[in-house]
Amino acid sequence: MYKYDNYDQQMVDARVEEFRDQARRRLEGKLSEDQFKPLRLMNGLYLQLHAYMLRVAIPYGTLNSEQMTALANIADKYDRGYGHFTTRQNLQYNWIKLEDAADILADLAKVEMHAIQTSGNCIRNISSDHFAGATHDELVDPRPYAELLRQWSSFHPEFTYLPRKFKIAVIASEKDRAAMRLHDIGIQIVEQNGELGARFFVGGGMGRTPMIAPMIRDFVPLDQLITYAEACLRVYNRYGRRDNKYKARIKILVHEIGKDEYTRQVEEEFKHLLDQGIEPPREELERIKPFFADPAFEDGPKTVDRSDPDFALWIDRNTHRHKHDSYVSAVISLKPVGGIPGDATGEQMRLMAQLAKQYSFDELRIMHTQNVVLPHVKIADLHDLWTELDAAGLGSPNMDSIEDMIACPGLDYCSLANARSIPLAQRISERFDASGKTGKLGELKLKISGCINACGHHHAGHIGILGVDKKGKENYQLSLGGSEAEDVSLAKITGPGFDEDGVIEAVEKVTDVYLDQREGEERFLDTYRRIGMAPFKEALYD
Amino acid sequence: MQFRFRDDEVVDHGTVTVDACCDQTNATAVRIEPGDDARELLPFLDRLALVEVNFPTFGDGRGYSAARILREAGYTGELRAVGDVGIDQLSHMLRCGFDAFAPDKPLDESDARRAFATWENVYQSAADGRKTIQELRHE
Numbered sequence: 001m002y003k004y005d006n007y008d009q010q011m012v013d014a015r016v017e018e019f020r021d022q023a024r025r026r027l028e029g030k031l032s033e034d035q036f037k038p039l040r041l042m043n044g045l046y047l048q049l050h051a052y053m054l055r056v057a058i059p060y061g062t063l064n065s066e067q068m069t070a071l072a073n074i075a076d077k078y079d080r081g082y083g084h085f086t087t088r089q090n091l092q093y094n095w096i097k098l099e100d101a102a103d104i105l106a107d108l109a110k111v112e113m114h115a116i117q118t119s120g121n122c123i124r125n126i127s128s129d130h131f132a133g134a135t136h137d138e139l140v141d142p143r144p145y146a147e148l149l150r151q152w153s154s155f156h157p158e159f160t161y162l163p164r165k166f167k168i169a170v171i172a173s174e175k176d177r178a179a180m181r182l183h184d185i186g187i188q189i190v191e192q193n194g195e196l197g198a199r200f201f202v203g204g205g206m207g208r209t210p211m212i213a214p215m216i217r218d219f220v221p222l223d224q225l226i227t228y229a230e231a232c233l234r235v236y237n238r239y240g241r242r243d244n245k246y247k248a249r250i251k252i253l254v255h256e257i258g259k260d261e262y263t264r265q266v267e268e269e270f271k272h273l274l275d276q277g278i279e280p281p282r283e284e285l286e287r288i289k290p291f292f293a294d295p296a297f298e299d300g301p302k303t304v305d306r307s308d309p310d311f312a313l314w315i316d317r318n319t320h321r322h323k324h325d326s327y328v329s330a331v332i333s334l335k336p337v338g339g340i341p342g343d344a345t346g347e348q349m350r351l352m353a354q355l356a357k358q359y360s361f362d363e364l365r366i367m368h369t370q371n372v373v374l375p376h377v378k379i380a381d382l383h384d385l386w387t388e389l390d391a392a393g394l395g396s397p398n399m400d401s402i403e404d405m406i407a408c409p410g411l412d413y414c415s416l417a418n419a420r421s422i423p424l425a426q427r428i429s430e431r432f433d434a435s436g437k438t439g440k441l442g443e444l445k446l447k448i449s450g451c452i453n454a455c456g457h458h459h460a461g462h463i464g465i466l467g468v469d470k471k472g473k474e475n476y477q478l479s480l481g482g483s484e485a486e487d488v489s490l491a492k493i494t495g496p497g498f499d500e501d502g503v504i505e506a507v508e509k510v511t512d513v514y515l516d517q518r519e520g521e522e523r524f525l526d527t528y529r530r531i532g533m534a535p536f537k538e539a540l541y542d
Numbered sequence: 543m544q545f546r547f548r549d550d551e552v553v554d555h556g557t558v559t560v561d562a563c564c565d566q567t568n569a570t571a572v573r574i575e576p577g578d579d580a581r582e583l584l585p586f587l588d589r590l591a592l593v594e595v596n597f598p599t600f601g602d603g604r605g606y607s608a609a610r611i612l613r614e615a616g617y618t619g620e621l622r623a624v625g626d627v628g629i630d631q632l633s634h635m636l637r638c639g640f641d642a643f644a645p646d647k648p649l650d651e652s653d654a655r656r657a658f659a660t661w662e663n664v665y666q667s668a669a670d671g672r673k674t675i676q677e678l679r680h681e
Contacts, residue, residue, distance in 0.1 A: 007663055007675040018660055021653075022630060030650065031628075038601060039630055121601070151665045151676070157637035158610055158668065161603025238607050242576075276614055278667040280676035287679060 001064055001363060002147050002291045004112045011154065012114050019043050020102050042122055042160070044115025045101055049415050052096040055118040056108060060128035060146040060170070061089030061366040063113075065353040068364055070111040072349035078104055083349065085334060085342040087406055087457060088167065089127050089366040090118055094413050116154060121162045123153035123233070127169045129177045130367040133292055134329045134375040136321045140196065142172035142189050144288045145225065148280065149187075152226050159233050163240035164248035166233070167205075179368055179484035181213045182206055182460060184250045185232060192219050202232055202262070203254030206454035210490050211251040216263040224270075227279045231270035235262065295361040300326040301380045313439075314386050314397040319377075326379055330360075332372040332389060333396035333404065337433040338426045341407045342370030351392050359385050368484075369406055371399065402437075402444045402511070403429040406457050410450030410467065411474075417450035419467025419474035424448055427504055441511055444524045445483070460484035462525045463510060464491040465503060476503035480510065480536055481528045492533060495541055509539045543644040545632075545654060548620055553592040563590075573624075580608035587617045595640070597625040606638045613639035613669035629653045633660040639669030 004012070019039075026036045044055040056071065063071075071091055075083045078100045079093040086092055096104070108114055117124055126146045133141040149168060153159070159166070169178040172189035180186035186201035197219040204213025220228045236250045239257075254262045302325050306312040319328040332352060334342050344352070352372055356364045359381050360374035367373060377385060389395040398404045405428065408414065410421030425448055432438045447461030451468070458464030464479040475497040482491030498506050511524070513536050518527045528536070546552070557573035558566060560582055571592040574580055583590065593612060595605040609621055622642035623635050629649055636658055663675050 005679070007679070010662060011665065011675075014660060014662065018630075021656065025629070025653065030653070035600070035628060035630075121603075154665055155634075155661065156666055157634040157664075158606045159603070160634055161601050161606065161631075234607055238579075238604055242602055242604075272614070276667070280667075280674065281680045283680040284676040 001062060002059070002143075002288065008151075009109075009112070012109050012112070012116070015043075015114065015116055015155070016102070016105050016109050019105060023102055038120055038161075040101075042117055042120035043101075043105065044118035045096075045098070046119060047415070048094065048409075048413050049411075050413070051094065052098050052101070053092050053094050053413070054096045054101060054104060054115055055086070055090050055092040056113060056115050057118045057125040058090050058113075058366050059150050060126055060132070060143050061130050061368075062132075062143065063364050063366070064362050065357040065364070067111045067113055068349055068353035068356065070107060070113065072346040072353065074104055074107060075349065076346040082343050082345045084340075084409065085344065085366050085370045085372070087368050087370060087455065088125060089130070089368055090125055091366070094409070119165075121164050121166075122160050123156060123162075123166045123168065126150050126153065127167070127178055127183075127368065129171045129173060130365040130373050131177060131320055131329050131375065132172070132365075133294070134320075134322055134327075135173065135175075136323045137175050138173040138323075139191055140172050140189060141292045142170045143292050144285060145172075145187070145189060145198070145222070146170040147288050147291075148226065148285055149229065152229065152280070159237055162233075162237055163242045164245070164250075166236075166250065168229075174486060176484070176486040176488070177368075179457070179460060181488045182210075182457075182484055183213065185229065186213050190219065195221070197221050198225050198228070200228065200232065202266075203251040203259070205249050205251045206457060206459050207249065208246060208452040208454070209249075209251065210454065210459040211255060212488050212490065213251075214254070214259045216259060216266060222285065223279060223282050224274065225279075227273050228266075228270055230278060231266045231273050234269050234273075235265045239265075295376060297324040297327060297376070298378075300378050302326055304379060304382055308383075310390075310397070311383060311386055314390075314395060315382065317397040317401065318399045319382070322376065324376075327376050328379060328382070330374045330377045330382065330385060331367070331399045332374065332394050333398055334371050334394075335398055335404050335429065336393055336396050337403060338430045340422050341405055341425050344372075348392060348394060351388070352394070355385060355388060369400075369404060371404070398438065400443045400445065401439075402432050402441055402446050402463075405429070405446040405448060406461075407448040408450050408456035410448075410456075414450065414455075416453055417467065418469035419450045419476065421448045421450040421456055421467060424465065424467075424476070424500060424503070427500075428507060431504065431508070437511065440515060442523055444511070446507070447482075457484060458482070459490050460488075461491055462523070462528070463507060465507075468497065470497065474500060476500065478503060478506050478510070478540070480533065481525065483525060487525075494533065494537055506540055510536050513539045543622065543642055544648055545643040545658075546620075547641045550620075553620060557592065557594050574605070574608050576602050576604040578608070580611045581615075583612065584615050587612070587615060587619075590617065590619050592620045592622060593617065594622045594624050594644075597623060597627055597631075600626045600628055600631055606634065609635070609638040609640055610669045629657045632657040637661075637664065637666075637668040637670045637672075
């Protein structure tokens with residue numbers, strides 16, 4: 001795992017001091033709320049419906065036990081004893097007092113953490129593949145490149161007042177587990193003629209105008225990675241729309257001027273910037289790489305005793321093949337039946353920290369699906385691990401099932417929401433668990449957003465639900481056929497919306513259509529793609 | 543003008559617009575608005591002594607790119623940030639090549655001094671010519 005040196009620590013400390021000073025000037029009346037708002041946002045502080053929310057950055061979703069424990073302690077000390085893992089691999093606290101914010105930031109800084117650029121119109125925390133460095137199917141570990149980008153994007157002097165927020169994801173596998181093409185910039189590390197390079201996808205996003213990022217460059221040499229990213233950002237900073245907040249994301253610019261014209265401008269800027277010598281020295285990447293070197297894996301048993309059916313089910317559903325055949329990556333589900341997706345109590349976080357220390361070389365990952373991964377678990381240890389998880393309510397065997405849904409905080413917390421997401425998620429998981437249908441459905445990604453800003457990724461759901469306000473009443477629109485993975489697609493709306501009970505019925509009906517029509521090993525998504533919308537519509541509306 | 547990090551004489555006459563500057567062969571001071579393309583000035587850099595970059599609202603960050611573009615092209619005259627310039631923008635503006643600051647509302651001097659010195663070291667190469675942290679690590 002990456003460790004700060006004195007320079008990194010100094011940068012974070014400087015920011016904590018800067019924020020303390022900003023808070024002081026706000027209190028002295030030297031800063032108006034309008035002036036202070038973007039500054040606190042860039043330090044991760046939002047004002048929600050009932051309280052402040054603080055969002056903590058977890059760079060590329062990787063953290064160690066000490067950091068997870070610190071997050072648990074903050075949850076207990078300053079929040080209501082829990083935290084919420086987000087779709088960008090971060091953690092947010094929903095019940096923070098403004099006067100505690102500087103102290104929390106100082107507590108975070110002690111364990112090399114911060115809330116820098118987790119909000120605001122700047123480059124946000126860089127996200128990545130949650131199985132990075134562990135999975136059998138990657139070219140290289142993408143995190144050294146993400147770390148290089150983290151440094152570059154932190155306190156970038158030119159790109160702190162962008163037209164709108166800016167999200168970057170980096171992967172290095174043909175399997176996309178980071179919704180890479182639904183980011184402002186998606187980077188895939190690829191190999192060409194024996195050389196590694198970066199493939200750039202620009203202009204993806206969800207929100208009210210979902211777009212899949214087109215590829216603008218199939219290979220950027222790694223010693224030009226930062227320069228190319230800088231060119232992409234400069235064109236956006238100069239020409240991204242600023243007249244309308246809802247048209248200000250880079251996807252709109254790329255869409256309006258066209259991929260080819262945007263690419264032409266980027267290439268021209270890139271050519272210019274190459275002469276400016278802004279790329280970090282190549283040695284920097286070489287310095288970063290060893291932090292992500294493999295831990296000392298040991299050979300051991302490669303199979304488990306499957307005599308306990310509950311354990312066998314968890315193994316089948318919640319483990320991912322590792323590059324070392326005596327290990328797996330184990331997914332800790334934060335989607336207990338009837339629970340709040342992505343929430344963990346302080347106690348659970350401390351347990352996960354302890355288990356990471358015991359079973360996973362002191363390392364944890366946050367998934368964009370709001371679960372936690374222990375990346376390197378010995379197959380021999382799986383039963384012990386599962387036993388402890390299960391006892392703590394963390395053993396739900398439901399990864400990538402209909403119960404493993406993404407849901408935004410919705411109207412229970414968020415001031416932007418039109419409808420509640422959490423109660424819907426809870427009712428759906430309870431219903432499918434009770435009927436035993438979850439298992440029959442296999443991989444089925446359900447994603448729920450409480451408003452058109454799409455924080456719950458409903459556009460990318462095999463089944464998506466969008467909460468809207470219809471004449472003062474919560475109404476839910478259903479969509480089908482989305483995917484955030486390597487087979488990326490945007491979901492299409494089925495037709496008129498439903499009330500809360502109605503949309504749950506509707507989910508039931510579309511899953512029945514699937515079970516009825518599926519062929520062979522087809523997933524819900526595959527069946528939908530083969531048979532199209534019509535049979536689903538018929539079941540829903542006729 | 544409240545802060546200036548230059549020793550040469552202050553240009554005290556008015557500025558012209560970018561369009562006017564391109565048409566007029568003798569203008570020595572120009573003002574860039576957020577929507578202007580700073581690159582239109584590149585043929586005239588030799589005769590310019592002052593470029594003002596206007597920030598009508600501090601949240602519009604186009605002026606940061608304009609400043610760097612001019613410095614990258616070799617402009618050595620005064621680069622002045624004017625308009626809605628606050629304490630919390632100063633450190634980044636300095637990094638992007640601004641060397642003079644004329645905020646609409648005068649800023650607290652000691653707050654500003656502290657702000658200019660926010661970053662003891664920096665992660666990115668920009669227009670201030672500072673060595674980056676990555677360069678310092680590998681010296």
